[in-house]
Amino acid sequence: MSSKQSNAERIQWMTKMALMLALAILLNIVESMIPAIPTLPPGVKLGLSNIVVMYCLFFLGKKEALMLAFLKSGFVLLARGGPIAFLMSFSGGLCSILIMIFLLSLKKRSVSYIIISICAAVAHNAAQLLVSALLLQNGMVFYYLPILVLSGVGMGFLTGITLRVLMPALGRLKRQ
C-alpha cells in the first residue's frame, strides 16, 4: 500500500478497513453480551473478532491487521471500558497478530491455518493474563492459565474453521 495508488484503490481499501473494523466491533459487542461463566475469569473473550483480524492479515497485509487491532482497542477505550480494557484488548490483539505474522513467515513449513488460529487465540489470552498480572502486581492470576490455554485452543479451532468455511464467500467479495 503506498501513496502511488489511485484514489479508487484507496477508497476501496478504506472501505474494506471500515467494514472489517465495524464487523470486528460488532463481534466484540455480541461476545460481551454472553453472560460470564463463573469458573472463567471475567474478561475472557471468545475471540470471535479474531476471524476478522485473521482475514485482514492474510489478505490485506500486516500493517492493516495491526491498524485494525489498534482501532478495535481504541473503540473499546472510548465506548466501553476505559484505559484498562484498552490495554487488555490491545495487548491481546497485538500479541496474537505478532504470533500470526511469525508463523506465516515460516518459509520452511507451511503452517496450517487452524494451527495459526489456535496459536493466535492462545497468545491473545496469554498476553492479557500477563498484562493483568502486571497491573495487579500479583502473580496469582496465573492460576487461570490452564483454563485460558484450553479455551484459546478451543476458540482458535472454531474461528479457524469458521474462516475456512467463509472463504468462498469472502473470495467473491475480494474480487470486486
Added chain:
Amino acid sequence: MMKKQNLFLGGILLFSILLNGCTEARQTNPEPVVNEFFAFSTLITQKLYQENGNEVIEQTQQMLRDKEQRLSLYVEGSELDQVNQMAGIAPVQVSEELFEMVSVSKRYCELSEGRFDITIAPLSVLWGVDSEHPRVPEKEKIEKALSLVDYRKVELDEEKQTIFLAEKGMALDLGGIAKGYFCNDVRELYEAAGSIGWISIGGIIYNHGTKPDDSDFVFGIRDPEDPVGVAYVGTLTAPEKVISTTGAYERYFEEDGVIYHHILDPKTGYPSESDLLSVTVICKDGGLADYLSTTLYIAGSEAIENYRNDPRFEVIVIDKNHNIYCSDSLKGKFELTSEDYQLYE
C-alpha cells in the same frame, strides 16, 4: 482402533472410580454444622461435629430463647422484669432457676467486695450499654443511678423463694454472669446428647468433646490492640471448660473524641479505668468464669497475684505493657504466638 477405544473407555472408568473414592472419604466424617442466632442482645454461635448436630442446635436454641423470655432484663414481663418492677414495693416469688442465679450472683458480689454488682441495671440502661445507641449520660443522672446500685439491698428469702429489691428504682441486671452461667446448662445438654463441638454466647465459649481427629479445640486469644479483630496473641486449649474474656476493646463507643467502653465500674458509675487490656478466665463453672473475668478486669493488675494460682480456675491476663500473666496450670495449654507480647514469668 478397537484397542484405542477400549483404552479410552477403560481410562474413563478408572478415573470415575477414583473420583468416587475421593467423595466417599468426605462422608464418613460428617461436615460440621454451624449455626448463629441472636438472644440476650448478643450473637450465639454453635459448631457441632456430629450426625444429629442440627437437632442439638435446635434444642440449644430453644433452651436459650426460653431462658431469655424468663430471665432477660429487657424482656417485658419476664421474671426478672417483674422483680425489677416491684422494687421498693414487695418481694416477688420466682422460679428456682432465677433464685439460684441471683443467690450465686449475690455471693459473687460479696466476694468481689462490690466490684461486681448485679444491681447495676440502672447504670447499664442509662449508658445504653446493650443498645444500638450508647451515650454518655449527664453527671447528675449517673450519680442518681449510682445510689441505686447496691447489692446489699437485694433481699433473698430462701424458704419462700422470693427476691426483694429494697429501694424503688433498683433493678437487677444479670448480664455480667448470665452468658457464662448458661454455658453450664449447655454443657448438660451437650453431655446428654453426646455432642462434640463448641458454643459461643456473645464471645464466652464452652467446648465439649474432642474433634474427629482426636485433637482438642483450639481457641485464639484476641489481640486487644488490633482494631480490626483479626490478630491473636496466642492459642489456648481448654477441654470441657468455659472460656470468658473481658476487655475494653470488645464494645465501646466514641463521643466527643473520647472512647467509652462497656465495662462499667459499679463504684464510679463510669467505664472502668483498669490498667489491663484483657482478662481471660477458664473454668468448669461458666458463671464463675464470666463474673471473674469482669471483676478481675475492674480490679486491675494488683489483684492478679491472688488469682493466678487458684485451683478452681485459670487466668490469662494481659496488661497495658503487653505482659501476659498465665496461671501455672496453663502450661502446655496456652501458647504465645504474637511477637508483640511477652509472657511474664
Added chain:
Amino acid sequence: MNKKSNCKVNQLDKGEELVESRFTFRFRLRIEFWLILGVVVLCAGILLWRGIKEKTAPIGIAVISYDGEVQMRIDLSSEQDKTFTFEKNPKVQFEIQDHAIRFVHVECPDKLCEKSGFLRVENQTAVCLPNRTTLTIQGSGGEIDAFV
C-alpha cells in the same frame, strides 16, 4: 500504472497461495498438532487435578482487604450462609454459602468482582479494583476453631 497494479496482484497471489497451501483441509499429523495436543492434555490434567483437590481440600479462611490492609478474616467452616458488608466500604457486599464466599451486589462500574463467582479453595482470589477491595482464600492452617 502497471507497477501499481502488479503490487496489488502480488498480494492477491500471495493470498491465493495461502488459500492453496494452508486452507486445504488436509489434517496432517505434524509436530505442531502433537505439540498442541500435549499442551491441551497438560492443561486439562491440571484442571482435573485441581478439581479433585477442591473436593478434598479443607475449608479455608476468607481474607478481606481494603487498601491493602486486612479488614476481616472469616473462618468459612464456622459460618452459616449469610450476606454482609464491612465498615470501611459499605458499597461492597459479600455472600457466604456452603463454605464458599463471593462478591455480591457491589456498587462498581464493571462488576468483574461479582463475576468471579464463589471462592472456596486456597489461593483463589477476586478483586474489585474500583472499590480497592480484595477477597482471597487462605489455607486454614487448621489451627484456630474460634476466637475468644
